[in-house]
Amino acid sequence: DGYKVAFSQIGQESDWRTANTDSIKAAIEGHEGWELIYDDAQQKQENQIKALRNFITQGVDVILFTGVVSTGWEEVLKEVNDEDIPLLLIDRLPDCIDQIDYVAAFGGDFVEEGRRQVAWAGEYLKAQGRGDEKVNVVIMEGTTGASAQVGRTEGNLAAIKEYPNMTVVGQQSGNFTRAEGQALMESWLKSIDKIDVLIAQNDDMALGAIDAIKAAGKVPGKDIIIVGCDSVKAAFDAIVAGEMNATIECTPLYGPFVVETIEKLIAGETLSKTVIHPEEGVYDMDGGIDLGTVVSVKAADVIDQRQY
Amino acid sequence: MMSDNRNSSGRSLISSILNPKFIMVYATVGIFLVIYLFGVVAYGSKGFTTLRTFTNLFVDNAYYGISAVGMTMVLITGGIDLSVGAVASLTGMFIAYGTAVLGLNPWVCIAFSLVVGVGLGLLMGWVIHYLNVPPFITTLTGMFLARGVCALISRESIEIKNETIDALASWKLYFMYLKDGEWTRIRPSAFVNFNVILFLVVLAVGIYLLQRTRFGRNIYAIGGNEQSAKLMGLPVGRTKVLVYGFNGLCSVLAGIAYALYVKSGWNLSLQGAELDVITCAVIGGTLLTGGEGYMIGTLFGVLLKSMIPALITFNGNLLSWWGKIATGLLLLLFICIQKIVVSSTERRNSKSKKAAKNKA
Amino acid sequence: MPDNNILEMRQIEIQFPGVKALDKVDFSLRAGEIHSLLGENGAGKSTLIKCLTGVHHKDGGTIILNGREIQPQSPQNAIELGISTVYQEVNLCPNLTVAENIFVGRQPMKFGQIDWRTINSRARELMRRFHLDIDVSRPLSYYSTAVQQMVSIARAVDIQAKILILDEPTSSLDDNEVKLLFQVMRDLRAEGMGIIFITHFLDQVYAVSDRLTILRNGHLVGTYNIEDISKVELVTQMVGKDMDTIFNLKRVDVDKDAPYVLTASHIGIPGQVEDISINLRKGELMGFAGLLGSGRTETAEMLFGATKTANGEIELNGKKTEIRKPYDALMHGMAFCPEDRKVDGIIGDLSIRENIALAVQARRGFMHPLSRKEQNDLADKYIKALGIATPDAEKKIGELSGGNQQKVILARWMATDPNVLILDEPTRGIDIGAKAEIQRLMLEMCEKGVSVIFISSELDEIIRCSNRIVVMRDREKVAETDGANCTQEKILAIIAEGAQGAGGTKS
Amino acid sequence: MKQRLNLSVLMRSKVTWAVVAEVLILIVCLIVRPDFFSISYQPSTGMLYGNLIDIVNRSSEITIIAMGMTLVIALGGTDLSVGALVAVAGAIALKFLRWDVTVYNTPGDYTVYPFFLVLVVPLLVCIVMGLFNGFLIARWDMQPIIATLILMVCGRGIAQILTNGKQFTTGYSPFRVIGQGSFLFLPMPIIITAVVVILVSLFVRKTAFGTFVESVGINRKASRLSGINAQLIIFIVFALTGFLSGISGLIYSSRIMSNDSNNAGLNFEMDAILAVVIGGTSMTGGKFSLLGTVLGSIIIRTIVTLVYYFGIASEATMAFKAVIIAVVIVLQSEPVRNYFSKRAASRAKLANGGVK
Ligand SMILES: Nc1ncnc2c1ncn2[C@@H]1O[C@H](COP(=O)(O)OP(=O)(O)OP(=O)(O)O)[C@@H](O)[C@H]1O
Ligand SMILES: Nc1ncnc2c1ncn2[C@@H]1O[C@H](COP(=O)(O)OP(=O)(O)OP(=O)(O)O)[C@@H](O)[C@H]1O
Ligand SMILES: [Mg+2]
Ligand SMILES: [Mg+2]
Numbered sequence A: 001d002g003y004k005v006a007f008s009q010i011g012q013e014s015d016w017r018t019a020n021t022d023s024i025k026a027a028i029e030g031h032e033g034w035e036l037i038y039d040d041a042q043q044k045q046e047n048q049i050k051a052l053r054n055f056i057t058q059g060v061d062v063i064l065f066t067g068v069v070s071t072g073w074e075e076v077l078k079e080v081n082d083e084d085i086p087l088l089l090i091d092r093l094p095d096c097i098d099q100i101d102y103v104a105a106f107g108g109d110f111v112e113e114g115r116r117q118v119a120w121a122g123e124y125l126k127a128q129g130r131g132d133e134k135v136n137v138v139i140m141e142g143t144t145g146a147s148a149q150v151g152r153t154e155g156n157l158a159a160i161k162e163y164p165n166m167t168v169v170g171q172q173s174g175n176f177t178r179a180e181g182q183a184l185m186e187s188w189l190k191s192i193d194k195i196d197v198l199i200a201q202n203d204d205m206a207l208g209a210i211d212a213i214k215a216a217g218k219v220p221g222k223d224i225i226i227v228g229c230d231s232v233k234a235a236f237d238a239i240v241a242g243e244m245n246a247t248i249e250c251t252p253l254y255g256p257f258v259v260e261t262i263e264k265l266i267a268g269e270t271l272s273k274t275v276i277h278p279e280e281g282v283y284d285m286d287g288g289i290d291l292g293t294v295v296s297v298k299a300a301d302v303i304d305q306r307q308y
Numbered sequence B: 001m002m003s004d005n006r007n008s009s010g011r012s013l014i015s016s017i018l019n020p021k022f023i024m025v026y027a028t029v030g031i032f033l034v035i036y037l038f039g040v041v042a043y044g045s046k047g048f049t050t051l052r053t054f055t056n057l058f059v060d061n062a063y064y065g066i067s068a069v070g071m072t073m074v075l076i077t078g079g080i081d082l083s084v085g086a087v088a089s090l091t092g093m094f095i096a097y098g099t100a101v102l103g104l105n106p107w108v109c110i111a112f113s114l115v116v117g118v119g120l121g122l123l124m125g126w127v128i129h130y131l132n133v134p135p136f137i138t139t140l141t142g143m144f145l146a147r148g149v150c151a152l153i154s155r156e157s158i159e160i161k162n163e164t165i166d167a168l169a170s171w172k173l174y175f176m177y178l179k180d181g182e183w184t185r186i187r188p189s190a191f192v193n194f195n196v197i198l199f200l201v202v203l204a205v206g207i208y209l210l211q212r213t214r215f216g217r218n219i220y221a222i223g224g225n226e227q228s229a230k231l232m233g234l235p236v237g238r239t240k241v242l243v244y245g246f247n248g249l250c251s252v253l254a255g256i257a258y259a260l261y262v263k264s265g266w267n268l269s270l271q272g273a274e275l276d277v278i279t280c281a282v283i284g285g286t287l288l289t290g291g292e293g294y295m296i297g298t299l300f301g302v303l304l305k306s307m308i309p310a311l312i313t314f315n316g317n318l319l320s321w322w323g324k325i326a327t328g329l330l331l332l333l334f335i336c337i338q339k340i341v342v343s344s345t346e347r348r349n350s351k352s353k354k355a356a357k358n359k360a
Numbered sequence C: 001m002p003d004n005n006i007l008e009m010r011q012i013e014i015q016f017p018g019v020k021a022l023d024k025v026d027f028s029l030r031a032g033e034i035h036s037l038l039g040e041n042g043a044g045k046s047t048l049i050k051c052l053t054g055v056h057h058k059d060g061g062t063i064i065l066n067g068r069e070i071q072p073q074s075p076q077n078a079i080e081l082g083i084s085t086v087y088q089e090v091n092l093c094p095n096l097t098v099a100e101n102i103f104v105g106r107q108p109m110k111f112g113q114i115d116w117r118t119i120n121s122r123a124r125e126l127m128r129r130f131h132l133d134i135d136v137s138r139p140l141s142y143y144s145t146a147v148q149q150m151v152s153i154a155r156a157v158d159i160q161a162k163i164l165i166l167d168e169p170t171s172s173l174d175d176n177e178v179k180l181l182f183q184v185m186r187d188l189r190a191e192g193m194g195i196i197f198i199t200h201f202l203d204q205v206y207a208v209s210d211r212l213t214i215l216r217n218g219h220l221v222g223t224y225n226i227e228d229i230s231k232v233e234l235v236t237q238m239v240g241k242d243m244d245t246i247f248n249l250k251r252v253d254v255d256k257d258a259p260y261v262l263t264a265s266h267i268g269i270p271g272q273v274e275d276i277s278i279n280l281r282k283g284e285l286m287g288f289a290g291l292l293g294s295g296r297t298e299t300a301e302m303l304f305g306a307t308k309t310a311n312g313e314i315e316l317n318g319k320k321t322e323i324r325k326p327y328d329a330l331m332h333g334m335a336f337c338p339e340d341r342k343v344d345g346i347i348g349d350l351s352i353r354e355n356i357a358l359a360v361q362a363r364r365g366f367m368h369p370l371s372r373k374e375q376n377d378l379a380d381k382y383i384k385a386l387g388i389a390t391p392d393a394e395k396k397i398g399e400l401s402g403g404n405q406q407k408v409i410l411a412r413w414m415a416t417d418p419n420v421l422i423l424d425e426p427t428r429g430i431d432i433g434a435k436a437e438i439q440r441l442m443l444e445m446c447e448k449g450v451s452v453i454f455i456s457s458e459l460d461e462i463i464r465c466s467n468r469i470v471v472m473r474d475r476e477k478v479a480e481t482d483g484a485n486c487t488q489e490k491i492l493a494i495i496a497e498g499a500q501g502a503g504g505t506k507s
Numbered sequence D: 001m002k003q004r005l006n007l008s009v010l011m012r013s014k015v016t017w018a019v020v021a022e023v024l025i026l027i028v029c030l031i032v033r034p035d036f037f038s039i040s041y042q043p044s045t046g047m048l049y050g051n052l053i054d055i056v057n058r059s060s061e062i063t064i065i066a067m068g069m070t071l072v073i074a075l076g077g078t079d080l081s082v083g084a085l086v087a088v089a090g091a092i093a094l095k096f097l098r099w100d101v102t103v104y105n106t107p108g109d110y111t112v113y114p115f116f117l118v119l120v121v122p123l124l125v126c127i128v129m130g131l132f133n134g135f136l137i138a139r140w141d142m143q144p145i146i147a148t149l150i151l152m153v154c155g156r157g158i159a160q161i162l163t164n165g166k167q168f169t170t171g172y173s174p175f176r177v178i179g180q181g182s183f184l185f186l187p188m189p190i191i192i193t194a195v196v197v198i199l200v201s202l203f204v205r206k207t208a209f210g211t212f213v214e215s216v217g218i219n220r221k222a223s224r225l226s227g228i229n230a231q232l233i234i235f236i237v238f239a240l241t242g243f244l245s246g247i248s249g250l251i252y253s254s255r256i257m258s259n260d261s262n263n264a265g266l267n268f269e270m271d272a273i274l275a276v277v278i279g280g281t282s283m284t285g286g287k288f289s290l291l292g293t294v295l296g297s298i299i300i301r302t303i304v305t306l307v308y309y310f311g312i313a314s315e316a317t318m319a320f321k322a323v324i325i326a327v328v329i330v331l332q333s334e335p336v337r338n339y340f341s342k343r344a345a346s347r348a349k350l351a352n353g354g355v356k
Helices: A015-029 A045-058 A074-082 A110-127 A147-162 A178-191 A203-215 A233-240 A255-267 A299-305 B010-017 B020-046 B051-059 B062-076 B084-101 B106-130 B135-153 B163-170 B194-212 B214-224 B226-231 B236-262 B273-283 B295-315 B321-359 C045-052 C075-080 C098-103 C116-129 C145-158 C175-190 C202-208 C231-239 C296-304 C326-331 C341-345 C352-364 C372-386 C402-414 C432-447 C459-465 C488-506 D002-012 D014-032 D051-058 D060-074 D082-097 D115-139 D144-162 D173-180 D188-206 D209-218 D220-225 D230-256 D268-278 D290-309 D314-332 D334-355
Strands: A003-009 A034-040 A062-065 A087-090 A104-106 A135-141 A166-173 A197-200 A225-230 A246-249 A282-284 B172-174 B176-179 B182-185 B191-193 C005-016 C019-030 C034-039 C060-065 C068-070 C083-086 C163-167 C194-198 C211-216 C219-225 C260-269 C273-281 C285-290 C311-316 C319-321 C334-337 C420-424 C451-455 C468-473 C476-482 D039-042 D047-050
Touching (some): A015 A034, A045 A062, A045 A074, A062 A255, A074 A087, A110 A225, A135 A147, A135 A178, A178 D230, A282 A299, B020 B321, B084 B135, B191 B194, B194 B214, B226 B236, B273 B295, C005 C045, C019 C034, C034 C045, C034 C175, C045 C163, C075 C083, C116 C145, C145 C163, C145 C175, C202 C231, C211 C231, C260 C296, C273 C311, C285 C296, C285 C488, C326 C334, C341 D220, C352 C402, C352 D209, C402 C432, C459 C488, D051 D060, D060 D082, D060 D188, D060 D290, D115 D173, D173 D230, D188 D209, D188 D230, D209 D230, D220 D230, D268 D290
Parallel strands (some): A087 A104, A135 A197, C334 C420, C420 C451
Antiparallel strands (some): B172 B191, C060 C068
């Protein structure tokens, strides 16, 4: 029997997630001697718990885990610990991370991403010489309660304080979907007199909003600055077409990291427990905006290398 | 276990075991066994045959089961309740918010949830019966309301950190065996927890209520023909209101079980659970037209429905959506069986009508 | 009036939207009497008792039970007050067992649990009292309507109330069963119970009751001792016309050489009805006689394609025809008024107009709709022709009385200009006036050359109207006789003989 | 007198209460934010622009489905599969537009298969799925709610598996026209909806189809015995509902130029049923009102739009919706209507007496 790697994935709710799944699947299935047991929980916590329990029954060798919510994993993860199965936490990390044993944790920094979104807009305005102009910002949130929404909102709001010229005039949920992003933007354009910046907590909502902005007779990317998140291919296209301004990367390509970690694990190395954040970029129309932790890259330059 | 097999003579015992009204239950059990056997053959080597797989069916689905008990009653009256998932979710939220944010005693939260859940159930029952609003619409509104309140309380998932809850959640009864004079857990460990016990208790209460009390028989009568039940002098209004109240209670208990299961409250948890619960009951042989259904059937319905995702996970390579498709097919299969059984008993009925008539 | 009235209803008024169902009606019942309540369809009989049992709430008047004024709120309330009722439509739960139907709501309890053993044994005893030896632990739906009717009577009797109400309990019982029921009623009377009995069979009224009350159009006509009123007088009081004008009907003569319009040879469904052959001439009225459950309805349904025929073939106007569904029959000029008009006939929430136009429309297909004017014309024509009592054609058919509903369904089929008209118990549950009216219409159709198959459980009306009579027994056609010189005795003899014959050869 | 009586008849009608509810909601808006009602012409897109337009525009998907749902409910059933069919239609359309997708491609203004296939295949598949529902219900006498639950459960799975769980995007401009184009100064979905509503109404009311549906819904057996082909009627109604769900799915996916099998049509079945019921059609079957349904659908969308417009926290959306629907439904309930109509009648009597 091969080395059994079990992966409990949240679901297939977006392009990002699909890319994430594909990356990990490809990496593990491509590795000689490894067998992947994959479970997709369809965005349901209970399904994930069931899957984890099932993995234990099957006696897998290592479990990759990302939780649909941040809470409520203690019990089942302890069970995993009890059975001495190494646990690899990826992407969305559980709140109980301090109380359980894991071999490594790897995931995006949602708060930082949220901060970057606002910071990009702020710096961009400064670069345009509009640094002192009063601008109205709307924040289009993701599905309420999802850890990405919680983290990014925290980052968004914290960063807004750094830019006194920005005022939040709207903050509602577009549920991470294009359709709702579109409908929400449509309404905002009517209820709010002036919108200068749209911070959309994922690219899908931003892409939806672009259509609504066009329908309102405004020019997306010019009249309204649009900052998305995730950096999916469609967002790159929109940026290159000049309809969107920037997207903050949140990479789904965990495959290489996962393989490396598991190999180390098999080799018997001890791993550090500090949470590792992947290197992520910021992509925009022209590049060169300095956000402190990262400098933005021109989207058109890298669009051909994008995998998802 | 069932109602009528307490007949005095042996002849009637056999005849009541063979009573066509139990056929659907047998069908459920039969399909369960077939699929279980399939699992054994296909994934036996992966650990499907372990006791753990079986106990996990209970441990992982106790909250569905608890809710399905109440739902079965509602369905037998000929009604439907779409609010169960939302009420359960709301219960989790009350417990999480109450203990984590307000620092209340969990029992206070549970008591409060019971008042709200049962109250909402009773209210919906009242609206359904006395205002004559269809159950589908009434309970859909109830679902919106419960979800809405849930989201108003908190939109983030709240972790439950409380000693009492922790103790309840982590209490487990392991299956042991004697090895070298010492009790050892079987491997992979199999256990039952508080939720399973709660489920079995609720199930027992459900059986008792349905088969051994006037209240339960009134439920069947209402499902058989509400107008007749009324003319027979049965307390139709009261019974219906109480049934929705009881279902509210079950939803709250399911919510508690779910909260113990995930130890958190989240406003989006258990979305779509109502249809899963209804599916369990239907697979268990309960008719949505009312008047037919047994708790035992529902139990097997729950086990059957939860075995499908388990099999998909054992396979480990299928898109989980195949699970959905398999559930749909199972439903189809089941209804076909139901159809065949019903039409064959009807045929038998018409023959026996002839016989009875001749005798008379 | 002697003062042992256990029940007095005074000046009862009930108003339904658009109808005054009861207008200042008085009614009284003594202990130890059987009191018949009579009246045409829609006279308000059922309404009066439903008012007593709390189904409807009265808009005026007082009800006094044992000297105390009561306000029954619900049937439950009425049972508590000692009033036990068998309603007009069977009101039991088909999914519950026979035993449970008898005891539901008042099950004997033991140790906080229902005592199933007692329920079943007591139910078995009770059914034996009605000479029914059936398995009481089977669901009610397992048994025929007659058994169900008996179960519902058994339940009402077992409640041991002071007042027992029977609203048309005999409509689906055969003679023996009716006799049995009367015996039980007399026993109960002897025990001092007051019984209210509603029926459309006048013979039964005379057979069992002590007094009778007549209602007409929601008004009280009067209360009489049974000895004081003759049948003729009674009918006159009920209908407001006298008996002769009602039953002045004549059989239609048929040409002996008239062509056959419908020939069925050896049709049947194994296990249900077998080997039925009939041939029907143009303009002929063929009566189907037989006991309840003898297979007449099934034969009619087979002819009309309502149930699929397994064997045999049907010829229409000399041509072999496949009739697989009612639509086929309709297209071949057949028409069928089903037995259970509430369940199989009326479309309750549609208007009279829509109900009348339905079959014509079905024949044309939905892509060729009748215009509103055509529909109105049809409706007006038949409302007038059949004397349907309604303020206008837009009234919902569900709100009409039974007899008028039956006429609307007849109108639905007459509008299609059928060659063959099958009427299954068109007069069941219908008052004498309407009954005569329907028979008259039937004969008129024959006169116009329509062939009619007429199924009825009342031999006298079959004999009165039919040209030929088919006698059925045990799902078989046992004889065919000429209508003109046939008597009740002769048919009964055929049925009885068939019984011996069948018993001899088959078992 | 006549008029007074009519008032009491009006009070008895459920549609009246739906109108009252919608008007009340809008009056509240008018008081709080008069600018809610402004409509202007948007030269760049050639469309009228305003909240009211949005409400009608965004209600299109539900309205179109609810046309079919009205007939289904008039038949005494419910169709739970419509939402899943929306997802299926979108998935197939995008699959045909983007058959070339292997990994993640740039959405260009092109289509892989001819455009008519993109439109026709999803609709055909939806019709077939509708026929499947119809088959289970008409031929096997299944209860509609259960029969359609099968596809509700499976449908989304089928959509996911068709697209292998991926979300495709397209830039094909003819496809964009369906959801984002304009005609006669109005957004295309409004036009499509109007056409659907008119065609369905004509089909139902100018032929005898509507009467047959009501007849079968009230008493299927009696209808059959009267010569109506009840099975055919059921087949047509479910196939039509499938077809309309397909149209709705095309509009939905054209609005976002992508398929989204997770979210497309999510809970549409509930909204459509609500729209029908608020519109005054009884869930027990029988008489129905298509116009009422349109109104019901608009009421539901008005609520959502208001939530967005007034910036009501998204947390409150559900509760807000619940309260409004609860009020409408209680107002429409039989006892309440009877109460009002009795009062109207007695007031009419009083007034008459007063005059005399
Ligand atoms: N629920 C109701 N709503 C409106 N009208 C009704 C209702 N029930 C009965 N009616 C009307 O009241 C009148 C009396 O009806 P009722 O049923 O009492 O007649 P009946 O004497 O029992 O007739 P039958 O011999 O046909 O049973 C009829 O005109 C009937 O149409
Ligand atoms: N729906 C049914 N289901 C089962 N058995 C039935 C059904 N209808 C009739 N039967 C049985 O079939 C037999 C023939 O019934 P049918 O109705 O044809 O007789 P009938 O002569 O018309 O009697 P009736 O006067 O009661 O209508 C009866 O014994 C009856 O019990
Ligand atoms: Mg009556
Ligand atoms: Mg018959």
